[in-house]
Amino acid sequence: MAHADPITTEVVRNFVISCAQDMNAALWRSAFSAIIYEGRDSAVALLDEEGNMLGQSTGVPLFVGAIDACVKLVLDRYGDDIHPGDIFILNDSYLQGTHLHDVTAIGPLFYKDELVGFGAARAHWQDIGAIDPGSTMGSTSIFHEGLRLGPTRIVSRFKQIPEWYDLLTRNTRLKDMTIGDLNAQITAIRTGERRLGQILDRIGADTYRAACANIFEQARLLDREAIAKLKDGTYSREGYLDDDGVGTEPVKVALSLTIEGERMIIDLDGSSGPVEGSINCGAVQTGSLLRLAYKTMINPDRAITGGSFSTMEVRIPEKCMFNAKEPAACEWYFTGLGLLADLMISCLGEAMPHKATAAHYGDSMVAAFFDMDPERGQWISVEPTAGGWGGTVGQDGESALINLVNGGFRNLPAEVYETKFPVRVEEFSLRRDSGGAGRWRGGCGVVRSYRLLDDCFGALWFERSKTPAWGIRGGSDGAGPDNEIVLPDGSVEKPLKMRAKRFPKGTLVVTRTGGGGGYGDPRARPENEVLADVLAGTISREAARSLYGVAVTEDGAIDAANTAPRRQEAASN
Numbered sequence: 001m002a003h004a005d006p007i008t009t010e011v012v013r014n015f016v017i018s019c020a021q022d023m024n025a026a027l028w029r030s031a032f033s034a035i036i037y038e039g040r041d042s043a044v045a046l047l048d049e050e051g052n053m054l055g056q057s058t059g060v061p062l063f064v065g066a067i068d069a070c071v072k073l074v075l076d077r078y079g080d081d082i083h084p085g086d087i088f089i090l091n092d093s094y095l096q097g098t099h100l101h102d103v104t105a106i107g108p109l110f111y112k113d114e115l116v117g118f119g120a121a122r123a124h125w126q127d128i129g130a131i132d133p134g135s136t137m138g139s140t141s142i143f144h145e146g147l148r149l150g151p152t153r154i155v156s157r158f159k160q161i162p163e164w165y166d167l168l169t170r171n172t173r174l175k176d177m178t179i180g181d182l183n184a185q186i187t188a189i190r191t192g193e194r195r196l197g198q199i200l201d202r203i204g205a206d207t208y209r210a211a212c213a214n215i216f217e218q219a220r221l222l223d224r225e226a227i228a229k230l231k232d233g234t235y236s237r238e239g240y241l242d243d244d245g246v247g248t249e250p251v252k253v254a255l256s257l258t259i260e261g262e263r264m265i266i267d268l269d270g271s272s273g274p275v276e277g278s279i280n281c282g283a284v285q286t287g288s289l290l291r292l293a294y295k296t297m298i299n300p301d302r303a304i305t306g307g308s309f310s311t312m313e314v315r316i317p318e319k320c321m322f323n324a325k326e327p328a329a330c331e332w333y334f335t336g337l338g339l340l341a342d343l344m345i346s347c348l349g350e351a352m353p354h355k356a357t358a359a360h361y362g363d364s365m366v367a368a369f370f371d372m373d374p375e376r377g378q379w380i381s382v383e384p385t386a387g388g389w390g391g392t393v394g395q396d397g398e399s400a401l402i403n404l405v406n407g408g409f410r411n412l413p414a415e416v417y418e419t420k421f422p423v424r425v426e427e428f429s430l431r432r433d434s435g436g437a438g439r440w441r442g443g444c445g446v447v448r449s450y451r452l453l454d455d456c457f458g459a460l461w462f463e464r465s466k467t468p469a470w471g472i473r474g475g476s477d478g479a480g481p482d483n484e485i486v487l488p489d490g491s492v493e494k495p496l497k498m499r500a501k502r503f504p505k506g507t508l509v510v511t512r513t514g515g516g517g518g519y520g521d522p523r524a525r526p527e528n529e530v531l532a533d534v535l536a537g538t539i540s541r542e543a544a545r546s547l548y549g550v551a552v553t554e555d556g557a558i559d560a561a562n563t564a565p566r567r568q569e570a571a572s573n
Contacts (some may be wrong), residue, residue, distance in 0.1 A: 004207035013079035016055030032180030052306025061407035065288030085158030097285020107189035219307030244277030278329035338362035345388030358390030358517030363463035388443030397443035397516035438475030438518020445513035475518025
């Protein structure tokens with residue numbers, strides 16, 4: 001049996017991560033749609049021949065924890081009927097957990113005619129043939145949401161299968177963009193195979209496999225050690241989503257976390273059952289989110305591998321919004337995941353007090369604009385919006401940061417946006433007073449305003465007004481989201497969720513995302529830090545006085561005479 005020494009193991013560990021990064025770079029450079037090459041709505045992975053994760057590079061970290069399941073689905077369906085040059089795709093919401101727009105491409109990696117692994121690239125396709133162009137806001141069934149594929153071979157031995165390419169182009173409004181993005185995913189996989197061959201030429205396949213086995217075992221040992229240090233017990237949290245996008249009733253999200261020696265058990269019993277709207281989520285992606293939340297607290301400096309999460313057990317009730325079954329709608333599957341992540345991190349914060357953090361704004365806060373008139377030119381823009389994160393011991397929450405679910409996802413730069421679409425970005429700024437007050441305050445949400453320069457459709461999906469980012473240990477909650485649509489006739493609408501509707505040229509859409517929760521007593525925040533916040537525009541003079549007890553003059557100085565009594569009064573209480 002081959003052996004890999006510690007140095008070789010470390011070389012392989014860093015190589016596979018570098019390989020995945022090169023794969024992602026190839027995807028971004030080759031993609032046709034801005035949501036991939038600018039927004040980074042994608043993830044790639046390098047896996048072994050059994051589908052165990054080795055290296056990953058993300059735009060969206062939520063994807064990474066579910067890609068291994070997709071590879072294993074391909075193995076289950078095709079078995080030994082897998083050959084050099086093959087490419088498989090799938091997007092079924094119940095198999096891979098996401099919405100149908102997220103298409104996972106998978107290719108076997110061969111070295112000297114021997115299967116040594118798989119490369120995978122998941123990316124968001126702009127249009128998948130749903131009842132609405134781009135993202136469907138009001139779906140109530142998976143059959144409203146577009147083309148749905150289980151594991152499907154579309155390239156055989158480096159040759160495209162024409163029937164499948166014909167099917168794909170017939171089920172999208174954006175034919176060239178769709179095939180261009182698919183080819184970019186294939187390019188990423190081919191890049192992974194080429195790069196993997198470089199290290200195999202040097203150490204051979206057997207030594208490579210031995211190093212991979214070491215990497216997996218090290219991850220298992222580190223996780224068990226970290227969990228064993230935590231105090232045994234059960235911690236529970238719950239919160240509510242505003243609604244399911246169709247009805248008006250709040251939707252419950254509940255989580256309990258139990259530590260038992262080296263084991264962590266996560267149970268979603270108490271969460272809402274399947275809902276009519278499209279916020280249902282497949283179990284695979286729910287598990288991926290819980291892995292992501294786990295990783296933010298447990299060994300966050302180590303890469304995810306096939307040995308990670310061996311200590312973690314996830315229990316999801318059969319009838320649950322987080323265990324979607326046909327025909328449940330899943331377009332906005334990630335809506336509940338941001339809240340679920342906050343609940344889990346809150347539970348872990350109780351078990352790990354030194355890492356406790358207030359909640360973040362939590363949802364993707366999507367603004368979409370499009371026009372599908374062939375004579376006017378077809379275009380789609382779908383982008384998430386950043387918000388505020390929670391404060392923690394010794395550190396304010398980050399402002400204008402994308403939510404945990406989306407990780408490295410980025411909104412489009414205003415210059416790119418205005419170049420590609422008939423929309424002008426009139427404001428992109430921090431939302432003052434949106435971060436929760438605290439010794440360490442929550443980060444600010446953002447204001448992003450769009451002026452429509454032509455008639456077009458618009459849609460919004462904003463969440464977390466009923467359970468905004470909560471503060472802890474005396475800190476205040478962050479502000480919830482708030483939107484405003486000003487029509488050319490001066491009338492105003494204030495929707496958080498809005499199905500696609502046509503707006504006239506000149507309409508102004510103002511979106512405001514939530515802030516993060518604060519940590520600790522606001523009156524304990526040093527006066528100079530409060531003043532700096534006022535001068536930076538993150539809090540107002542009024543908030544400084546009422547929430548922090550710090551009076552700031554109009555010319556930007558601390559009014560000591562009015563500040564001291566307020567601080568002393570707070571201290572005595």
